[in-house]
Amino acid sequence: MELQWIIVQSGDTLSRIASAHHMTRALLAALNPEAAAQPYLFAGQMLRILPGTGRRYAVQPGENVGWIAERFGLNEKELRDANPEFANVEDWCGRCIHIPDSNGKTIVRLQGEYGYRELSRDVALLEKQYPFISTGTIGASVMGKAIPYVKIGEGPRHIHVNASVHANEWLTSAVIMRFIEEYARAYTDSVPWQQFRTERWMQETTLWVVPMVNPDGVELVQEGVINRHPHAKQLLAWNAGRPHFTHWKANIRGVDLNDQFPAHWEEEAARRGITSPGPRDYAGKAPLSEPEAKALAEWTEQHSFAAVVSLHSQGQEIYWNYRDLEPRESAPLSRRLARASGYKAVKLGGSDAGYKDWFIQQFRKPGFTVEVGLGVNPLPVEQFDDICVEVGLLLAELLSDGETGTEPLS
Incomplete structure (x- = not known):
């Protein structure tokens, strides 16, 4: 098979191009060592590809x-x-x-990085495929990207899950979107999800998901500022001149969104000691100064959530407390979530201004920060399937909580 040439488009990455052409990222990098040495690809750059070199099979006689x-x-x-x-x-x-991949009918899949354009596509496809799923937006990011939510279920007990509050933790968005799809497919096919009865989830709970709170930051981590980014000069300065942004956690204004909520915000800002924008830990000039955090807080106040979960990475831990303001049921519920997922329930101190902290302080209901996976962010995509199972079992336990909760099939 002969080499071919393609032209890089805005938003393309090595991983996305490799996936689109059934290649491994390693092979694409080997064919284009100069491009692989760059922090990000330039739009208009030409790459050598050897398409169709993914999983191959030589058909045997008979x-x-x-x-x-x-x-x-x-x-x-x-x-x-x-x-x-x-x-x-x-x-x-x-x-x-x-x-091809055996999950050919799956809407949510990793084809390189999972970013805002993949999320937007999947939200639309899920709503089209499953009429009982509804979607909308909670607000917009600094750069004007709509921040979508996805709703499934019609029950009186309302649960909220959010993901990608931190930019380089984008794998959490794909994880929660995969759970929504698996739940919807199991309900449509009238089969259990991991031995849980999804029809009871549907009747007894309503799950509200904000799968990507920080879309500008996710895009920055994955695509950098090479292709005429409107904030390139300022972002490079905040990043100490480094062209690579894979370590970036903040939003596009260099504010850490999980230090933005009005739960002892002043103490958290003082403890961090970061006084200017940057990749992480800058709490901003005031609580809820950033449109993403403000939108999430206002949207949360419009609903009566029985419990919330904020997905982060990494560590395989569940943080469930806040300054002894959490309700009595939080500790035993955290232990059940830990048993279901294989994670560790941790009583955390010395941390303020997070979404979970604010929710507990404001509403005195169970709130959890769940740190998925192990390693360095962004987590390797090879962990995706395992994390999907772990988070899925954790959410199944949460959806099944309470006197009218769904019991696993015997």
Whole structure:
């Protein structure tokens, strides 16, 4: 197979391009070492690709398409669609074919980074696919991006989950979106989700999700400021001149959104000791000075949530307390969430101004910060499937809480 050339578009990354052309990121980088050495790709840059070099299979004598598809967890149509060049060939023996991902019907999937454009696409597709899912926005980011929410369920007990408050923790957005899709698909097919009855979740709870609180920051981490970013000069200055932003947690104005909430904000700002914008830990000039934090707080006040969860990474820990203001049920509930997920329930001190802190202080109801995965942010995408299971089981336990909660099937 001969090398081909493509032109990089705005928003493209090595991982996204590799995924789109069924290549590994390592192979794409090896074919384009100069581009791989850059912090980000330039729009207009040309890259060498070797398309279709992902998962390949040499068809053996006696094998037919249906047998190969079953072996790889596919149906025959999915396999044929992935190999259109052989559409009119009956016998595939001796041919090298492409094996697509077995989750071909899945809407939410990682194809390189999971950013704002992937999220926007998936929100629209989920709403179209599942009529009982509704969506809307809670407000807009500094740069004017709508911050979407997704709602599923019609029950009287309302639960809220948010993700990607910190920019380089974008994997949490894909995790919560995958849970929504799995829940919706199980309910549609009238089958349990991990032995839980989704029809009871639907009847007894309403789940409200804000999957990407910090869309500007996520975009910055993934795409940098190379392609005429309107805030490039200021961001580079705040980043000490470094062109790479993978360590960035703040919003586009260099404010840490999880230090923005009016729960002893002054003490948190003093404890951090950061007095100017930067990648992390700057609490801003005042609580709720940033539109993303303000929108989330105002939206939360408009609902009567029984409990909230803010997904972060990393550490596999669950923080459940705040200055002894949490209700009595928070501690035992945190232990149940820990058993379900395999994470550790931790009583945390010396921290203020987070979303969970403010929610507990304001409403005296259970609030949790859940640190998913292990490693350095952004977490490796190889952890995605495991984290989806862990977070899914944690949320299943939370959705099943209370006297009318859903019990797992015996």
